[in-house]
Amino acid sequence: MHRHVVVAMAFIGLVACIAIAVFILPRNTEHVVSVKRGGIYRIVIPPAPIVLDPIRSNWPLSLQLLHAINATLVRVDANGNIVPHIAASWTVDSERKLYRFRIRDDVHFHNGKNVTVDDVIGSLKRTLNPESLYRDNLRMVVGYDNYIGAAGQDLEGIRKLGPSEFEIALQYPFEPFLTMLTSISFSVLLGQRIFVGGL
Secondary structure (H helix, E strand, C coil), X not given: CHHHHHHHHHXXXXXXXXXXXXXHCCCCCCCCCCCCCCCCCCCCCCCCCCCCCCCCCCXXXXXXXXXXXXXXXXXXXXXXXXXXXXXXXXXXXXXXCEEEEEECCCCECCCCCXXXXXXXXXXXXXXXXXXXXXXXXXXXXXXXHHHHHCCCCCCCCEEEXXXXXXXXXXXCCCCCHHHHCCCHHHCCCCHHHHHHCCC
């Protein structure tokens, strides 16, 4: 009998808590915001080193800032799909080893300069620099071993096809390749920043 009373009291208490939460506590809707493009992005930065070089940054806050100020060839949309970003379109061959990209002609850097294929290729190659935390991410690209093993070698697997097109050839099919290119480590940087070396 005593056990039934305890169970009944516990059930009544649970119902009372739910009723208070649903009907009595105020609903705070003032923190609901709508998303808009443009404007000023403000963020509180704790006292810690901020590295804004995409190939040398792995601290979460640095990555968050880099996502706000940089762009990649492709990105992931709200539904988890890979969609164009700087790339206007791309094709993949039947063997899943050759990716051809065409870049948009309406993308500009902060100084107004158009993003070019040379900027994109230079940024991809920069990921292979010795100081890069992400240099192994392109190990499947044709010529990777030669490029990182000898100074002055060109990266055979990344080739310019024209003013707005280039291709990336892989040694073997790598299904998450496009997903990998959404990583902020593959940010497209202004050519002079790439080769002068200062970020």
